[in-house]
Amino acid sequence: MMQAFSLDRPERLRAHLALDRALYEVRADGQGGTHWQHVSAKDLGAFEHAVEPPPFSAKSFFFAERELLFRFDGGRFYSAMPEVTPQVLFGVHACDLVAVAYQDRFFAADPHYQARRRATLLVGVDCLHSCQGGFCSLLDSGPAVHGDSADLILLPRGDEASDWLLLVASEAGRNALHGLRLPPAECDWQAERVANSHCVAAEQGEQQEVSAGIVALNNDSIADTVWDALGLRCLGCSGCTSVCPTCSCFAPLDRPSGQDGVQRERVWDSCLYEGFQREASGHNPSAGPGQRVQRFWTHKFGDAFKERFERYGCVGCGRCDRVCPGGIGVHGVMHKVSLR
Numbered sequence: 513m514m515q516a517f518s519l520d521r522p523e524r525l526r527a528h529l530a531l532d533r534a535l536y537e538v539r540a541d542g543q544g545g546t547h548w549q550h551v552s553a554k555d556l557g558a559f560e561h562a563v564e565p566p567p568f569s570a571k572s573f574f575f576a577e578r579e580l581l582f583r584f585d586g587g588r589f590y591s592a593m594p595e596v597t598p599q600v601l602f603g604v605h606a607c608d609l610v611a612v613a614y615q616d617r618f619f620a621a622d623p624h625y626q627a628r629r630r631a632t633l634l635v636g637v638d639c640l641h642s643c644q645g646g647f648c649s650l651l652d653s654g655p656a657v658h659g660d661s662a663d664l665i666l667l668p669r670g671d672e673a674s675d676w677l678l679l680v681a682s683e684a685g686r687n688a689l690h691g692l693r694l695p696p697a698e699c700d701w702q703a704e705r706v707a708n709s710h711c712v713a714a715e716q717g718e719q720q721e722v723s724a725g726i727v728a729l730n731n732d733s734i735a736d737t738v739w740d741a742l743g744l745r746c747l748g749c750s751g752c753t754s755v756c757p758t759c760s761c762f763a764p765l766d767r768p769s770g771q772d773g774v775q776r777e778r779v780w781d782s783c784l785y786e787g788f789q790r791e792a793s794g795h796n797p798s799a800g801p802g803q804r805v806q807r808f809w810t811h812k813f814g815d816a817f818k819e820r821f822e823r824y825g826c827v828g829c830g831r832c833d834r835v836c837p838g839g840i841g842v843h844g845v846m847h848k849v850s851l852r
Contacts, residue, residue, distance in 0.1 A: 514659055515686070516701045517694035519676040522559040522666055525635075526551065526602055528692045533633065535600040536573070538566045548573075551602070561603055561668060564643045565829055569608045569757030570601050574628045575615060578779045581624070581764075586772035594624055596631040603637045606654030607646070607827040609661040611757030617821050618760050624778075633688055636662035640670075640708055642715040645830030645843060647722055649713035653827040656705045657681075663688065667701060677701050725846030726813045726824075734849045736802065742848060743802030745838035750782035752832040752841065753808070758825045761788070783808055809845055 519525060529535055530553035537559065539549045546566050551557070580592040604612075612634065619625035636657035639648075648654030657665045663685030667677040677697050680686050728734050753759040763781040766774050781788060784804050790796040798804045811817055812826040826842065833841030840848075 514665075515680040516697035517678045517680070518697050519666070519678040519694060522603075522676055523556070525664075525666075525678060525692070526559060527553045527555075529600045529602070529633065529635070529688060530555075533598040533600045535602055537602045538562065548601075559603060561637050561666075563639065563641050565605045565608060565831070567831070567835075568755060569611055569829070569831075570604055571611065571615065571757050571759075573599070573601060573632065574612070574625050575619065575760060575762075575780075576624075576628075576778075578777060579624060581776045581778050583769055583775045584773055585770065592775075594627055596627050598631050598633070600633045600635060602635045603666065604634055604662070605829075606636060606639060606657045606661075607648045607829045608757050609634060609636050609657055610653040610823070610827050611829075613658075613661045614758045614821055614823065614825065614827075615760060618758075633664070633684060634662045635664045635666065637666040638668065638705060638708060639712060640668060642712050643830060645833045645841075646828055647716050647719045647830070648828040649709070649716050650719045650722060651824060651826060651828045653823070655712040656709050667705065669704070721850045722842070722846045724850035728849050729809060729813050730815045734806075738849060739806040740800065740802035742840050742845060743800060743805045745840050746784060746801050746805050747838055748782075748784055748786060748801070748804075749837065750784060751835040751837070753782040753784060754780070755831040755835050757827060757829065757831075758812075763788075783811070805840065805845075809849075812842075 526535065526537070530551060535551050536548045537551045538546050539557070540546050546562065547568065548566065548570070576594070579594065582592055583590045615625070616629060638657055639655035642655070659681045663682040665679040665681055667679060669675040669677060678694065679701070680689065753761065761781045761783050762778050765777045765779050767777065769775040783789070783798075786799070787796070788804070789798045798807055813824050818824050830842065833843050835841070836844070
């Protein structure tokens with residue numbers, strides 16, 4: 513059972529957590545956008561929980577875009593574990609926290625990912641309204657933060673957010689509050705969260721095309737001509753895979769190091785690139801763009817992946833819709849494949 517406390521200002525919690533950890537929060541960049549930025553304990557800026565999730569999720573905090581894995585000097589191998597410091601991600605949306613939990617399973621045996629993950633405290637925040645194009649309610653990835661996906665949860669009480677509740681969801685979260693005196697909450701916060709979730713679900717609607725598209729995809733009832741038509745609209749830009757919070761494709765990159773040595777790096781890759789699956793023999797099982805688009809969406813909504821990871825690989829954040837220049841983000845694709 514989670515504990516609940518009254519919190520007058522989220523900035524008070526933020527300052528407390530930033531005393532002995534590097535803290536990151538999504539803020540405006542001064543150029544019309546937002547991104548994750550470092551915030552010190554002395555920063556007095558107001559915490560602003562935006563309805564829209566940031567363009568980029570928290571994925572890169574654990575799965576680096578580029579990192580060194582090991583070195584070989586010609587005679588011996590040397591591992592290259594990342595240097596990690598305790599950090600806090602403050603104000604993470606529910607969908608992005610579910611995506612982190614998904615990546616936790618995918619990278620369960622990866623020491624680089626796990627080193628960063630163990631050093632991280634996750635502070636989530638419930639959403640009171642739906643983001644544009646979001647459908648987290650359909651996929652059970654929001655709008656309320658799952659208790660097993662965060663350490664602490666901020667609950668704004670009303671649109672003005674002049675009053676907050678703080679929910680403690682893990683032992684790490686409880687330990688992080690040491691020295692911060694907060695009064696226990698005396699309201700029925702459980703019912704409040706349920707009511708908020710119903711409100712967001714009503715805003716998002718039934719999402720019938722998405723539901724029908726998932727069924728069609730898993731029934732293997734989508735004609736190849738449909739995938740080929742969608743493939744013609746894919747520019748292979750990797751925008752969707754870069755912003756998707758659960759995408760985890762990577763490629764090894766070997767580079768010379770010293771006179772006789774070599775170093776191996778891991779870099780983000782995309783299954784929508786033409787050469788992603790090309791084999792050493794030259795055979796490419798996903799040579800056509802339609803095949804690659806089909807593969808991508810099968811990974812997002814295939815029942816086999818749901819069985820393995822206990823949920824679909826899409827969390828309903830809608831980022832792919834916003835970034836795709838070809839108009840084949842999730843809603844564009846689901847509209848097409850549901851028309852059978």
